[in-house]
Amino acid sequence: MEPSVSFGQVFRFGLFEVEVARKMLTRNGVRVKIQDQPFRVLVLLLERPGEIVTREELRQKLWPEDTHVDFDGGLNVTLRKLRSAIDDDADNPRFVETVPRRGYRFIAPVLANSAKSEPVSPGNIPPQSSAVVKGAPTAVPPPEKEHPMHLIYAASALAVLILIVATWFTRHWSQNSAKTQNPPSQTAATVALRKSVAVLGFQNISGRVDDAWLATAFSEMLSTELAGGEKLRLVSGEEVENLRLLSPWSRTDSLKKETTARIGTALNSDLLVLGSYTTVGRPNRGQLRLDARLQDAKTGEVLTEIAEIGSTQDLFHIVSHIGGKLRDRLGVPSLAETDEPSMFASLPSNSEAARFYTLGLDKLRDYDASAAKDLLQQAIRADPKFPLTHSNLARAWSQLGYEQKRKEEAKRALDLSSNLPRVNRMLVEGDYYESLARHEKAASTYQALFALLPDSVEFGLQLALAQNAAGQRSQAMGTIAQLRRLPPPASGDPRIDLAQERAMPDDKAAALVLVRNALAKAAAQDKKLVYAQARLLECMILIYGGQPEKGEVSCQDASTIFLAAGNRLGAADALRLIGDRQGAQGHYDQAISTYQRVLVVLQELGEHEKTGAVLNNMAINFANEGQLDRADQLYRKAKYHFDQAGDKANAGVALSNIADILYLRGKLPEGAKLYQQAIESLALLDPGAPGYAMCRLADLELAQGQTKKARDLAAQAVGAIRPTHSQYQSLTEAMAVLGGALMAQADLRGARQQYEQTLETRQKMGEQDLVEESHVSLARLSLEENHPDQAEPLLRAAIAEFEKEKGEPDATGAYTLLSRALLMQGKLEEAHKAIQHAAELARNVPDPALALPITIQSARIETSAAGQAPARHLGLATARQQLRSAIATARKLGYYQIECEARLALGEAELQVNPALGRSQLDTLEKETHEHGLELLSRKARQLASANQSLYPHQ
16 A cells, blocks of 8 residues: 655655645755656655665656656756755766665665654754664674685785774774673662752853853853753753754743753753843953853753853852752752852962963863863963863864873872862763773772762763773673663663663664664754764664674764764764775775865864774785885874874884885885884783784794794784784684694694684684685695695685686686696696786785795796697796796795795706706705705705606606
């Protein structure tokens, strides 16, 4: 049955709202011009989100049967006008998708209401809960694999990509992994909710620029005054400012009921305080009038209006008098004498310091951390003993990515905090422990704070996040359960759903339900920044859960909302996720372009931590395109920014990446030196941190023929990475290198065991490209066991996967091995075609470790073909020349193992021309490789020489 739309139907999607009755489309409450036919098409699509509306259906709805028009041309024009109105793109749709030869589909989540429950407010955001959104998926498929970043730079790329992603969101959005833990079923006494008050601000009636700072000063002082005694719950000034930026209200008159209700819902506030002030006379010796108005958020009723007049030198007492009268009106006891001094700790006593402090606070709330930092430093010069200036400066340094400076200021704030109100003092203490990453201590502080004020959602959330960061997952889930037992509206705070998503195990379907519940609540409560954070988390879940296109839409929406609020760091987070995914899918140019957009945002802020992460991940894409010079430059820039931020962990990661580039260029000694530096620096932070660098250094040592060093380092890497058990990819890489070292030492049974364990782990990960890498390793082992027939099918299957994923480095190596397998089976022509294909791929992969084996295998084919050709000596001469060239190059670069492989092939070729010389070369090779622990090569050299000696005993 065809769906129908009631006359009063209202649809919401993205930042748009459609009122069918009024034929009106609005964006953020502002009317968008749209013609009749595009509007009708939009309504038809919104009726059936996620379903295909055929072109024939649209023709029947838009043009009656007796209408003679160019239907195809007319519909195309209509769709263009519709997309223009809703800022959509046919090539990269966020809302209307073209289904070729069928019709169109509305792909974004849609909220449909039968009638509007309240007037449209600017920036209304649509909810996206699975319970209310039409067409929203109810489950997420198994995780889609990342685009394989292969061999040296490729393994580095993905490992580092995962690490940087984890670091980015761990530091700024909290941890996102935990074991399954059901909330404890404890029965707690019902928590009584205190009356909540939001101080919305004061208008500067006089308009004097020099007095502008007083607006924030009065709000801070009055909030501290009302919070004294802890009988009222005060909404933070930051929350008020966040709401005002995205959903502004009049600051000159009493607020209407609709506005107070909206603000009260968004801030979970029962009461609203706002007012104005004016000054007369000289700034330092004038008079000031301060007016305050108290309104009921639910009804809009003005409960009281108060005015105080006094000297501009007596601001604290003026605010104290108003606060006392407001407390009387609310039936809240006056402050005890012991509490009164705490109110004076809300601002520096020095007026110059107070001015700089409040101006810095304003900049911090406007997401301008750089300007905030400068102003707060001026405030400290004027009054170095005010603790909250140091505390907020610590926040500014953190946003700018200077973690060491954050720690220093957080410590100063703690040392000076003894005279702060109890709650402020505990918050300063918790922030200090978090700056040191001592999450257990922070959780202990927040536990005491939440026990003191159990109706505070903010403190409960801080506790849950700190517990999760400390690995106390069951306690975090218990805290979240406690928050859910609060009376409404506190229990309906969307941030509780987001906190649970972060603390729960890696279950993308369940996580998506929680995030979309948060989206629905945030939209209904007009919490736009919470909505944006939820959209960002939804983006992560979808992108890494097999729905990247939908994920990118979520990230774009999050970025738009963050930018509207002035939160450029949040916008950068969202855009960067898109870039990460584009790179993981092999769209390197797109990823680079997206990262460049992010850098523009971050460079304006003077930020370091996130800038380093973006530069690092951009370098990965340049490396995957073979632009090693550019990749090297960016890795070094990334390290500089991490150093500036005091982030030693990611500075070590960048150092390892620079070493990877050197390794790729064949600069093995330089690469080894940097790997060792990375290992030493990272080991000081965490025993498991240098696991990746150890793995890469082990691979490099193996290439240089140092089998014992390689084996020991690979074993250390496996041991270092395994305890974390969260870096399976790095772990399996180390296991594979260990298998390679064992094979080089002729321990084929041990190598097979390592390779099979690696394969089993990767199969459990569900990463097919990594599974095929393991199959290639097993195929190489089968060749050494003289089973080319077993190696061939493994290699062909792996090549198919690598080519599908555009993994040129892996495909190059696999084709080289396939040529070996075919040659061993006597399939000369097929072996020749395979090595030609490898050579073509290698043109795009500047890696001597891939190019040299191709030369060696080509010479082997020439040697084999020469034995069957009339011009036998000419073919052998060509092969021998190729091998001598490979030997010289490998020796120059330090690839000793490859050099020995080439010498083995040269000795084999010489046996056909000059058996005595060939045996001499092989005897020398046998002894050298034995001394280096390359027992497999030593054994092969001995076998070749012995076989020839038995054939030609007198030569």
